Amino acid sequence: MREAFQLLDRDSDGTVNREDVADMLNQLGLPSNASDVAQFFPPSAPQAMTMALFLNSIASSLAALSPSSELLSAFSAFDDDDSGQIDVAELRDALLHTAPEPGQQPLTALDVEKVIAGFTGRRAFSKSSATGLGKRGEVFRYQDFVNTVVGGSGGPPQAAEEAEDA
Structure with missing residues (x-):
């Protein structure tokens, strides 16, 4: 997961923004429109993610993977x-x-x-x-x-x- 975050963090500033997440979803073949990306960025939350927040956000998506x-x-x-x-x-x-x-x-x-x-x-x-x-x-x-x-x-x-x- 750390490597995935680092791949998304294109400018190596320790954060991932909406565009990075939309690109990730698109590459995974998942819907990547504004409403899909919004679930990772609630209005009351920061509009960029640190690695800890990133891991928490994708945990539910990964849980849906088949064993x-x-x-x-x-x-x-x-x-x-x-x-x-x-x-x-x-x-x-x-x-x-x-x-x-x-x-x-x-x-x-x-x-x-x-x-x-x-x-x-x-x-x-x-x-x-x-x-x-x-x-x-x-x-x-x-x-x-x-x-x-x-x-x-x-x-x-x-x-x-x-x-x-x-």
Whole structure:
């Protein structure tokens, strides 16, 4: 969370303002209009946040995240060979053609690409390749993704390097 705050605090002055929060919400694919940003900045409160206030403000949003076991279970439904990898084309198709929750916007191809970026690669082999059913296409490493999203370890090396460079 400290790193997230530091990324938002673009001028390194120890505070995050409305524009920083709107940008963060937008990058997360969440609504970022004035009323959405206003929930982080009540009228009677300062219009910039310190790190402590930032952590308190996003705690409720983070509580809404699914536990890692639930995410892993959902992704494993697409993992035919228990490799921790999913065929990207199959995942992309499922994400783009699943009806959104009421009040939510459907995902776009760009949304999907942003989410899976850094967690894809080529499948070198699969357990079922001996039967001729193996796929050698592009895969999404969902275990790495879940570990990164819920704060665990095992994220893609390039994501860790980018965070260190920031």
